[in-house]
Amino acid sequence: MCWVVILYFNSKQSPRSRVMNGYFRNWLSLLTIIRKQVIILFLAVPLFAFGQSAKPNVAILVYDGVQVIDHAIPFEVFGQFSLNNVYLVSQDSLPVTTYMGMKVVPNYSFTNAPTPDVLVLPGGDAGEAQNNEEVKRWINLMVEESDHILTVCTGIFFLTDNDILSRKQVTTWYDRQEELQRITPDAEVVTDRVVVESGKLVSSAGLGIDGSLRVLARLHGEAWAEVVRLNMEHESIPQQHHIPRAKLADLKLPSGIYAAFPWREAELKSYKGDRHQWTMDWAFNSQKSLDSLIAGFKNSLYSERGWTFVSDTTTTDEWKSNWTIEDNSDSYWKGIIRLQKHSEKIDLNMSVKAQQVN
Known part of the structure; x- marks a missing residue:
């Protein structure tokens, strides 16, 4: 309906008016083209800049x-x-x-x-x-x-x-x-x-x-x-x-010690220290005698690189053993291991401590 009205209106215009409207439409078309080019350029510049600064x-x-x-x-x-x-x-x-x-x-x-x-x-x-x-x-x-x-x-x-x-x-x-x-x-x-x-x-x-x-x-x-x-x-x-x-002192603890007790089923009660000393405490169950447990721990420590036996004391329900630990530096370390047996409950304490720190 709108197009019919526009066509009727144009048919009633004089030749001069139709010429002027043609010029007007041409100018509008030119402005439209320019506007489109500006928009395209406006959008392209950021994209070009992004391409020039690609992410690493x-x-x-x-x-x-x-x-x-x-x-x-x-x-x-x-x-x-x-x-x-x-x-x-x-x-x-x-x-x-x-x-x-x-x-x-x-x-x-x-x-x-x-x-x-x-x-x-x-x-x-x-x-x-x-x-x-x-x-x-x-x-x-x-x-x-x-x-x-x-x-x-x-x-x-x-x-x-x-x-x-x-x-x-x-x-x-x-x-x-x-x-x-x-x-x-x-x-x-x-x-x-x-x-x-x-x-x-x-x-x-x-x-x-x-x-x-x-x-x-x-x-x-x-x-x-x-x-x-x-x-x-x-x-x-x-x-x-x-x-x-x-550089932490727990690396001085013997890794082979874990073969001497069922550590996967044991309770780790404490594990703490710094550069110069470290202690750890375990609790586990065992039906073995104290002498049998001592033999197992001694064997594991004898095979530990750098660990040297010094002395130990044993009572009916407790064992304490002293060791020295070699170091690549001028420092030397002291290691102590304790076992306490309470029926089938065993408490294990181990500590290492630097005796001379450069």
Whole structure:
């Protein structure tokens, strides 16, 4: 109906009016075209700018046996506020089974993964992956391509065949620091820091959260790293006040002792100490005689590296034994073990204490 009215109205116009209306419509068409071009340009500029400032790529290697926390924490840190393009990479992009049984689906395989700005190598039960020639080739290539490399826990063992560790300070999980030093003799394995920065390599001894924050600060500045830390409610301990796991005195406790009693069914009553001393208390049930228990504990301690028997005393229901513990430094340690038998209830107390601290 509206079009009929418009056509009727136009038919009643004079030739001069129709010419003027034509000019008017042409100008409107030109303005419409200009307006469209401006809108397109307005939208395109931000998109162009975004393309010029692409997010850094953070590639996290995953494999069968990878430790959950070693790959998940870096993913969380780098993924905060969408500052980076974070993704998981495996050899073939098929689901992998982590050390504790979690199933993880990688984003990419070695063949189609974007080239990373940051390469993250997490630890775990990685023996098979570290001996895989295809994994080695991909890592060696990515080491060359990446601006930053972050190793978490034992993930640094992926690099032991690579020259990047040569003449650098590095660290790893406390229980494998001696092994790392042995197989990389021209590197310096640091035992008193949880994060060690050596050029493009950042190695972390444990979970990787502080190491990830250090790399994040390299990418986006200290302010962003602090925002992410606070958002995750992570309390960063100043280096001068932090005691690395490798320096705590409980590592002087004998590991073989657990073969002498049913510790999985026992009650752990206390476990505490610091750099210079540590105590632990257990309670467990046993129908064995005190003499039989003593024999088992002595055998386990005799086979413990560095432990030397000094003296012991025994009563009808208690045994106390004194030992010295060798140290690689000038310090020496004293170890005491006590067993108290109350019918079938056994109390076990063990302590170690530094006698001379440099």
